[in-house]
Amino acid sequence: MSTLLETRNVSKAYGVFRALENVSMSVAEGELVSVVGPNGAGKTTLVNLLTGLLAPTSGEVLFMDKSIAGVGPVALADQGLARAFQLIQIFPKLTVAETIAAAVVSRQKKRWRMLSQLSADTQIHGKVRKVAEIFGLDSRLDTISSALSQGEKKLLDVASAFALDPQIILFDEPTSGVSTADKHTMMKTLLGAAKITGVKGIVLVEHDMDLVSAYSTRIIALAGGRLLADLPPKQFFADPHLIETVIGKRRTH
């Protein structure tokens, strides 16, 4: 298993506040790594480092053995790293097809084509249709995004990230805003899509321990900006003390 994404001894400080201290972690091919921890543990900072949005104060962030410290989201999208956010992100005035096509245009490096017509590009259309089918959006291709249901918007948001054909994809609470009953359906859709589109690794930031235990191949726990644990789910959930630190004392069952 080759390593796709890793941090080596990264620290990140905002002024005097140290959000992350000396964290080393990695994601290898075939893995779904969950990042867990209480609020303020540094999960968001870690993800922002992993997506090149922030540069670490010290340490290295590598994607396929290349440094991606602070390179920004566009360069990472080009290199094959996609990210979906907790809050639904759509393009309100664009149709479903156009939204997915925006990612396909980037992927096929056609962004500077000013005079060729999008409607005549069968390569783009084929890919858009394929991605839409995976997410069950193929009957909604010509619908304006703002007219979609909440669940469809979430699917579209994620579908557009998959349309980049990423090597690795980062999900920030992908089931937030999805009803409890549909959580597992959503996760299965995502994992199914990952398999079909050839995504090699997944990073999942998640509060919901049901999902974390059901789908992770490895769990990384952060607390107070430090790496608390890096374990397979079985060993992780065998340690009651660890679970208590990570999810706090609210959990009673």
Added chain:
Amino acid sequence: MTISSAAVTALAGTVALALLPVVAPPYYVGLMIPFFGYAIALLGFNLLFGYTGLLSFGHAMFLGLGAYGAAVLSGIFGIKQFEVVLLAVIMTAALVAVPIAFLCARYVGIFFGMLTLAFGMLFYSFLFKFYHLTGGDSGMRVPRMNILGFAFERYNKIEFLAGPFYYYCLGLLVIAGLLMWRIVHSPFGLHLQTVRDNAHKAEYLGVHVRRFRLAAFVISAAFGAVGGAILGFRIGLADPELVYWTHSGQLVFMAVLGGFSNFFGPIVGALTYTLLQDQLQSLTEYWRSMLGMILALIVIGFPEGIAGLAADLPRRLAQRFV
């Protein structure tokens, strides 16, 4: 809008405009020259505003560049070919737009608007103060030029404007319209619209947000210069008022009037404004306040503008009768 309905609209509009000199008195035909200038400039302006989501309050500076460029090239350097002048002002405007866009494209919303306003006024004060270069408040003369190599010496200025130059400008508008249609329906155009709708999400889909804002700004500047050259040609003068901020405001007015979320909106806006201003000016000295009231009505009642209303009309009628 589907391609076929857009093609029908464009064709009908072009035919109507082509027939106008046959049926309308020369006065109205001459009045259409500024319409062509504004329509071309607004096609560019709307790439920036309607498609990229950036509202410039200094866009008149590029119209000014077009007009002053024509004055300098034909008046001082004696270039008599209008096509050469057009190419030169397109390139000049694009070059001037690059550094301005570089500074402005970091900002959005009101900050972008204010910065473009500042650059526009900077250019205005340059034109106004450097009397020996620009003629100050009296401006610079724009001599009559040849179009397509013909001088049309038999025609006096009025006949020339209402005849050959009218069709020349119609041709320019058709070319500009086709070019802009292709741009907004290209992969590039799609990325511009993602920047408008959600720049944050766009970045994560590999959209070069800042570079695309810059590109849209440069293209819109080039269209503005063509419009400005036509305006200058018609009045025979490049005037600093062309660059004054109220003129930038007038461009915004036209775009909103016509409807900036519709491809044809800016053209409809330019036409409506030109006719409205002419009619109101002959009716009342309070024409500016009348224009203001009409704009307020449009914004409140029909936020999609006249073109949006027209595009929506079949649906509204259908709802009423079904």
